[in-house]
Amino acid sequence: MMADLAARGETPEILFWVGCAGAFDDRYKRVTRAFVRILEHVGVNYAVLGMEESCTGDPAKRAGNEFLFQMQAMQNITTLNGYGIKKVVTACPHCFNTIKNEYPALGGEYEVIHHSTFLQQLINEGKVKAEGGESFKGRRITFHDSCYLGRANNIYEAPRAVLEVLDADLLEMKRCKTNGLCCGAGGAQMWKEPEPGKKDINVERAEEALATLDGDADVLLNLQGVESTAPVLPAGSNRGGSVIAVACPFCMTMMADGVKNKERESDVQVFDLAELIASAEGLNA
Amino acid sequence: MHNDYISAPTSNLPFPVHFSFQNIIFLLVAVAGFGLFAWQAQKIRANILVGRDRDMSGNVNERLWKTLLVAFGQQKMFKRLTPAFLHLIVYVGFIVINIEVIEILIDGIFGTHRVLGFMGPLYSALTGTNEVLGALVVLAVAAFWWRRNGSVVRRFTGPEMRAWPRMDANVILYIEVILMVALFTMNAADLKLHQLEGKALPGAFPISSLLTGLFPDSVTALHVLERVGWWAHIVGILLFLNYLPSSKHFHIIMAFPNVYFSRLMPQGKFSNVDSITHEVKAMMDPTYQVPTPPVSEGAEAAPTSFGAKDVNDLAWTNLLNAYSCTECGRCTSVCPANLTGKLLSPRKIIMDTRDRMEEKYNSPLIFNPNLYGKEAKHDPQEQLDKENHTLLRGYVTPEELWACTTCNACVEACPVNINPLESIIEMRRFLVLEESAAPNSLNVMFSNIENNGAPWAFSPSDRFNWADELYVTDKAGATA
Numbered sequence: 154m155m156a157d158l159a160a161r162g163e164t165p166e167i168l169f170w171v172g173c174a175g176a177f178d179d180r181y182k183r184v185t186r187a188f189v190r191i192l193e194h195v196g197v198n199y200a201v202l203g204m205e206e207s208c209t210g211d212p213a214k215r216a217g218n219e220f221l222f223q224m225q226a227m228q229n230i231t232t233l234n235g236y237g238i239k240k241v242v243t244a245c246p247h248c249f250n251t252i253k254n255e256y257p258a259l260g261g262e263y264e265v266i267h268h269s270t271f272l273q274q275l276i277n278e279g280k281v282k283a284e285g286g287e288s289f290k291g292r293r294i295t296f297h298d299s300c301y302l303g304r305a306n307n308i309y310e311a312p313r314a315v316l317e318v319l320d321a322d323l324l325e326m327k328r329c330k331t332n333g334l335c336c337g338a339g340g341a342q343m344w345k346e347p348e349p350g351k352k353d354i355n356v357e358r359a360e361e362a363l364a365t366l367d368g369d370a371d372v373l374l375n376l377q378g379v380e381s382t383a384p385v386l387p388a389g390s391n392r393g394g395s396v397i398a399v400a401c402p403f404c405m406t407m408m409a410d411g412v413k414n415k416e417r418e419s420d421v422q423v424f425d426l427a428e429l430i431a432s433a434e435g436l437n438a
Numbered sequence: 439m440h441n442d443y444i445s446a447p448t449s450n451l452p453f454p455v456h457f458s459f460q461n462i463i464f465l466l467v468a469v470a471g472f473g474l475f476a477w478q479a480q481k482i483r484a485n486i487l488v489g490r491d492r493d494m495s496g497n498v499n500e501r502l503w504k505t506l507l508v509a510f511g512q513q514k515m516f517k518r519l520t521p522a523f524l525h526l527i528v529y530v531g532f533i534v535i536n537i538e539v540i541e542i543l544i545d546g547i548f549g550t551h552r553v554l555g556f557m558g559p560l561y562s563a564l565t566g567t568n569e570v571l572g573a574l575v576v577l578a579v580a581a582f583w584w585r586r587n588g589s590v591v592r593r594f595t596g597p598e599m600r601a602w603p604r605m606d607a608n609v610i611l612y613i614e615v616i617l618m619v620a621l622f623t624m625n626a627a628d629l630k631l632h633q634l635e636g637k638a639l640p641g642a643f644p645i646s647s648l649l650t651g652l653f654p655d656s657v658t659a660l661h662v663l664e665r666v667g668w669w670a671h672i673v674g675i676l677l678f679l680n681y682l683p684s685s686k687h688f689h690i691i692m693a694f695p696n697v698y699f700s701r702l703m704p705q706g707k708f709s710n711v712d713s714i715t716h717e718v719k720a721m722m723d724p725t726y727q728v729p730t731p732p733v734s735e736g737a738e739a740a741p742t743s744f745g746a747k748d749v750n751d752l753a754w755t756n757l758l759n760a761y762s763c764t765e766c767g768r769c770t771s772v773c774p775a776n777l778t779g780k781l782l783s784p785r786k787i788i789m790d791t792r793d794r795m796e797e798k799y800n801s802p803l804i805f806n807p808n809l810y811g812k813e814a815k816h817d818p819q820e821q822l823d824k825e826n827h828t829l830l831r832g833y834v835t836p837e838e839l840w841a842c843t844t845c846n847a848c849v850e851a852c853p854v855n856i857n858p859l860e861s862i863i864e865m866r867r868f869l870v871l872e873e874s875a876a877p878n879s880l881n882v883m884f885s886n887i888e889n890n891g892a893p894w895a896f897s898p899s900d901r902f903n904w905a906d907e908l909y910v911t912d913k914a915g916a917t918a
Binding site: 182 | 517715719771774775778779840841850879882887896899901
């Protein structure tokens with residue numbers, strides 16, 4: 154806890170910004186714990202704000218409530234500056250984007266790192282080897298780009314580099330990287346019902362992810378929003394135990410719901426990068 | 439009126455000059471053509487400057503580099519290869535063939551004929567390239583026509599692609615073919631004329647030389663055809679130039695300033711509203727002094743409302759966006775909301791912005807706003823309410839705005855760096871901050887953040903509970 158550290162007159166190397174989903178969402182709390190276990194495992198000097206953390210204001214800002222956003226931002230900046238924080242790491246691309254890009258204009262200047270980049274650094278430094286735990290060899294993994302990581306901040310390679318270390322069969326969806334399709338939760342959609350339409354966005358995306366893992370050419374050829382070239386198909390059909398990897402709490406919820414909607418929870422799971430790494434490193438408590 | 443330009447030179451210039459009545463007419467036509475365009479361009483400039491001020495100065499090198507890559511280099515077009523190649527042909531054709539317009543202007547004003555002919559091999563290279571490009575342009579345009587009218591490309595359809603935008607797109611293709619036919623008529627007739635008279639024509643004509651067989655053997659008829667081709671080409675170009683401000687084809691000019699003035703920040707960074715910053719700071723610190731902005735003489739009062747209700751509430755760059763759009767629909771084709779059947783179409787937001795500007799402020803020569811306003815013109819009540827027919831609600835409905843996931847796919851897809859997301863967010867700000875008109879569920883989210891510091895209804899005191907089970911086995915850990 155940051156307050157305890159400060160009481161002892163210490164400053165942590167990094168502040169782990171947990172985020173509201175990481176703190177309250179039951180599914181995403183597991184990601185928070187996995188990431189913390191990695192931090193503990195490699196012996197990083199870190200702290201969390203605990204109850205002093207408050208919403209970054211991202212959903213308010215995307216929904217047009219600039220006033221509420223700035224109230225939240227100022228409050229958080231006061232807290233962070235009060236502790237003399239220099240470096241912030243977070244597992245949430247929305248918190249990441251907001252603190253990195255929108256806090257500086259309001260007086261909050263920090264080095265902000267998304268956990269995908271942080272994990273990539275740990276791997277590069279040899280601190281995380283993805284050994285001693287579960288093996289992902291031969292399993293199919295496809296990574297779903299988060300808009301606020303990818304297009305918003307041009308982070309496409311870090312999450313892929315993290316997955317590389319698992320030695321799994323990494324498959325790219327046709328709509329990936331700059332062409333990645335949103336999970337449907339951004340821009341405050343997470344907190345409202347979608348407008349009337351013919352399909353939910355997360356179902357559209359889950360269908361693409363599942364077709365990628367299954368090698369379902371019919372679905373892949375008919376995808377909208379990309380040039381209709383023939384997809385590169387993996388040999389054989391889905392062997393089960395496939396993973397849709399995400400790096401965002403909202404993507405996690407949306408993709409998991411999408412998989413459930415297609416009744417595929419039995420053979421396809423949705424995991425965050427931190428969970429996969431913790432698992433491969435044998436850090437599941 | 440026999441044009442005897444093949445006769446011996448009558449001046450000391452290295453090329454024959456025959457100033458005649460035709461040249462005076464030409465000069466008048468050219469001045470009228472360019473003058474009318476300048477007048478129209480001025481109107482559009484005034485429309486764009488209606489937008490809110492936004493400082494886009496500085497970073498000249500970075501901006502020029504981006505303009506070179508994205509606008510001149512067509513970088514973003516190459517995300518989709520087929521249209522990229524077709525477009526590249528027409529784009530290069532447009533630029534190279536227009537070098538010949540310089541010659542046409544000189545010939546037209548001074549009564550010379552193929553004045554650049556003295557350049558010899560260089561002239562042959564230019565005319566030869568023009569001919570090949572001209573033929574390729576005709577083929578590319580044919581392919582474009584088929585893609586658009588043969589139901590080949592889905593993004594060319596959609597509710598905003600009503601009668602006028604659909605017609606506009608085809609008119610552009612037809613004009614391009616007419617211009618090319620005029621070019622070949624001029625060249626082929628000229629070539630045959632010289633062949634009949636046993637003289638050499640400067641330049642190389644790989645395509646026209648194949649066409650001479652189609653032309654009559656009469657010298658008089660060939661003279662007439664050459665002149666018809668020449669006049670049709672240049673008058674066609676001048677008419678096309680004056681059609682541009684009323685058309686999506688205006689992008690051939692506006693794409694360049696639009697890319698130059700496009701954002702350099704990360705796409706995820708949304709603008710900060712300074713007036714709100716002062717308000718919030720004053721709330722948190724009663725001693726905070728709101729800085730008084732330097733008021734220049736004759737400056738209008740600072741905007742009093744938050745967000746955008748009408749076009750003049752948007753930044754001038756957002757309005758520049760609207761004049762740079764060629765309605766290709768790449769934005770809409772990648773929009774997750776649109777893909778799944780929601781009302782939102784980023785292209786429509788941009789087209790609506792332009793239509794509203796031309797309804798409220800200046801309109802170009804052929805004012806034909808996307809036919810949304812057509813019904814309005816027949817309804818006297820609507821006519822009266824023109825002032826109330828604002829961009830928000832008059833054109834763009836809240837349902838469209840609330841469907842946006844702010845995923846930036848549209849921004850990424852636009853080949854000329856148009857940013858529909860900025861306009862969407864500005865209108866959301868107006869809905870929330872001025873009208874408190876957010877959907878109910880979002881109001882619940884707002885009050886959760888206000889009361890609990892989280893968008894969900896959890897107690898702030900539970901924020902650290904995740905740590906309780908840090909080393910308790912997660913039942914569904916990452917083990918499949």
